[in-house]
Amino acid sequence: MSNPLDLFSSDYHVAASRFREAAARVGARLEQHAIHEPGETPALTIDVATVGSARPRQTIIVSSGVHGIEGFFGSAIQLGWLSRLASGALLPPDDVSVVLLHAVNPFGFAHRRRTNEDNVDLNRNFLDATKPYEGAPDGYASLDPLLNPASPPFRLDPFRLKALWYIQRLGMPALKAAVAGGQYQFPRGLFFGGHREAASTRLVRTHLRHWLGDADRVVHIDLHSGLGACARHRLLLLDTADSPELRWYRETFDPETVEPASDAEATAYDTSGTLGGWAMASLGSGSVRYRFVTAEFGTYSLVRVLGALRAENRAHHFGRPGTRTFERTKTELLECFCPRSEQWRRAVIGQGLGTIERAISGAIHA
Ligand SMILES: [Zn+2]
Structure with a gap:
């Protein structure tokens, strides 16, 4: 890989085909799973590449x-890892396999949305079978008019001021819990977890065990952006500070970046229906040790990111595609989750590849 900036693709379809080509070049086993969405050509797919044992x-x-x-950023890191492998970097050890899941939400990638074809935040959609897709955290309903105005966005919108006022009044932790914890009541709202299992969720649930092979040790790195300090990453755990597992995470990864679930300064917030929560609960029992990290790469302030999500969501539901306002919300959303800054892009590629390499070498000592 010569230039890390070349790893970033201009859109979903370009990214998916580059991923497949790079995977084929290193002899990876490839699977393609279509998400059937009417009117989408070429098809939207989740691509899976497996390398190693x-x-x-x-x-x-x-x-x-x-x-x-x-x-946009996660795909670049995966492509970077495949490129490194192609250029002769060390293969994973004999008894290790590396599985890359590309674009778990291909619709959102293709349409520059956080959510899927049904406005569902997939990381709130992995509820276990005993939990209904219902309800909302305390406080969400009263914030609904602020977060989800039922009108197209316009240029001069004092959202940031209003948001700061709410932060003053409620405090950041309460606001984060109310806003981002996941809700199942407002289908057009932000952080909507769905009224049923989404197609992507079903697909992952159906195939994950098969993707793992017969491994009894699993390390899962789920790549995210938009939360935390700019161009720095945090590895958010579901394990709490008193977990005996913590030591392994700290010895394997840069200990400064490891954040257990109950940390008072945590970047994360309590969420329901997460991919990691489901995977650890359903696959990490018995003889399989399932370790999961949400690798969060920071971009801009929480208020700016939330403002971008809100404006794009309004444009999606109430705006007109093709108009300047509509496009502006997409551009800002992309900037908030994959900044154009070369410095940011170089930094996240370096940190992302480092995290994957550490997971691979850590697996040997597990
Ligand atoms: Zn995310």
């Missing part, structure tokens, strides 16, 4: 684009 003892999974638009 066919009967692994350990499997490293790297997933991108659970939040569609974050696929």
Whole structure:
């Protein structure tokens, strides 16, 4: 790989075909799973590339684009890893396989949205079978008019001021919990977790066990952006600070970046229906040790990112595609989840590849 900036693709279809080509070049086993969405040509697919042992003892999974638009940066990291492999970098050890899940939410990637074809935030959609797709966190309903105005966006909108006022009044933790925890009540609202299992969710649930091979040790890195300090990453765990697992994470990854679930300074917020929560609960029981990190790469302030999500969501539901306002919301959303800054892009590629390499070498010592 000569220039990390070349790893970023201009759109979903370009990214998906580059991913498939790069995977084929290193002899990866490839799967393509279509998400059937009427009117989409070429088809939207989740592409899966597996490298290394066919009967692994350990499997490293790297997933991108659970939040569609974050696929622009996640795809670049996956492509970077495949390119490194092609250029003769060390192959994973004999008993390790590496599985790359490309664009878990291909619709959102293709249409520059965080959510899927039904406005569903997939990382709130992985509810276990006992939980209904219902309800909303305390406080969401009262914030609904602020977050989800039922009108197209316009240029001069004092959202940031209003948001700051709410932060003052409620405090950041309460606001984060109310806003981002996941809700199942407002189908056009932000952080909507769906009224049923989404197609992507079903697909991952159906195939994940097969993708793992027979591995009894799994490390899953789910790539995300838009939360935290600019151009820096945090590895957000579902394990709490008192978990015996914490040591492994700290010894494997840069310990400064590892954030257990209960950390008071946590970047994360309590969420329901996450991919990681589901995977650890349903696959990490019994003889399989399932370790999961949400790798979050920061971009801009929370208020700017939230403002961008809100404006794009308004444009999607109430605006007209092709208009300048509509396009402006897409451009800003992309900037918030994959900034154009060369410095940012170089930094996230370096950190992302480093994290994957550490997971692979950490697997050996697990
Ligand atoms: Zn995300």
